[in-house]
Amino acid sequence: MTADNSVIVAVDGRGVATLTINRPEIHNAFDDQLIERMLQALESIENDSRVRVVVLGSEGKSFSAGADLNWMRRMADYGEAENLADARMLARLMERLNGLSKPTIARVQGATFGGGVGLVACCDMAVAASGAKFSLSEVRLGLIPAVISPYVIAAMGERAARRYFLTAERFDAAEALRLGLLHAVVPEEQLQSRVDSLVDELLKGGPAAQAAAKSLIFAVARQPTSAAVIEDTAKRITTTRASDEGKEGLSAFLNKRKPAWIAEDLQ
Numbered sequence: 001m002t003a004d005n006s007v008i009v010a011v012d013g014r015g016v017a018t019l020t021i022n023r024p025e026i027h028n029a030f031d032d033q034l035i036e037r038m039l040q041a042l043e044s045i046e047n048d049s050r051v052r053v054v055v056l057g058s059e060g061k062s063f064s065a066g067a068d069l070n071w072m073r074r075m076a077d078y079g080e081a082e083n084l085a086d087a088r089m090l091a092r093l094m095e096r097l098n099g100l101s102k103p104t105i106a107r108v109q110g111a112t113f114g115g116g117v118g119l120v121a122c123c124d125m126a127v128a129a130s131g132a133k134f135s136l137s138e139v140r141l142g143l144i145p146a147v148i149s150p151y152v153i154a155a156m157g158e159r160a161a162r163r164y165f166l167t168a169e170r171f172d173a174a175e176a177l178r179l180g181l182l183h184a185v186v187p188e189e190q191l192q193s194r195v196d197s198l199v200d201e202l203l204k205g206g207p208a209a210q211a212a213a214k215s216l217i218f219a220v221a222r223q224p225t226s227a228a229v230i231e232d233t234a235k236r237i238t239t240t241r242a243s244d245e246g247k248e249g250l251s252a253f254l255n256k257r258k259p260a261w262i263a264e265d266l267q
Helices: 032-046 069-076 080-098 115-122 149-156 158-167 173-179 188-202 207-220 227-242 244-254
Strands: 007-011 016-021 053-058 104-108 111-113 125-129 133-135 184-186
Touching (some): 032 080, 053 188, 080 115, 104 115, 104 188, 125 173, 173 184, 207 227, 207 244
Parallel strands (some): 104 125, 111 133, 125 184
């Protein structure tokens, strides 16, 4: 937990870390200080061997309204060097969340604008309440969704990005689901239970295998099926088969028992 409670991290006995943005009074908008605190929290989660799964959520009616107005006022007076440093910090946040070795789930409600959409796109899975609203609103401020663009385009596709980056129009959760930004949409009262069901499924997988699977996706996505890629995938499965976790998983399957990483309450 950070000193000012703007970012709260709680880890339960199963190894599920909940990272909560806690600025409901300003719709969980973020500034440079919040970005730094989120980076610190993610680094701590990455290095915590207890953590199996990460749920990213927020307090209040909105997931995140994007940039804080006071931060934008400060940025208006920045020179090029300060602007670049600011942009790089936000870029590091997106990169850190996207590249986290643990599985991540975004739990989304209400307004999700600008950088908030980037946070959703950087998570492995995203579940939203049916009333959630989304917008890539930057062009209406004379700006562009630059540092979030690699992740948003990967999630919703280039064609959809051409529309929503340029119009900045709002779209609902059903459209976000259709585009691939979300994996599920449920009534708000079912949001936590739907996230919990995904967590339960994730806890059944081998943690090292899940980290290796994420690395595999990053290595092969949007790459041609070249000899180098084929060789790399062969080496990756060879490594995982020879690992302690791989041996335990195969032994458990052959002996019709649950592997050691599954807690008794999930068996």
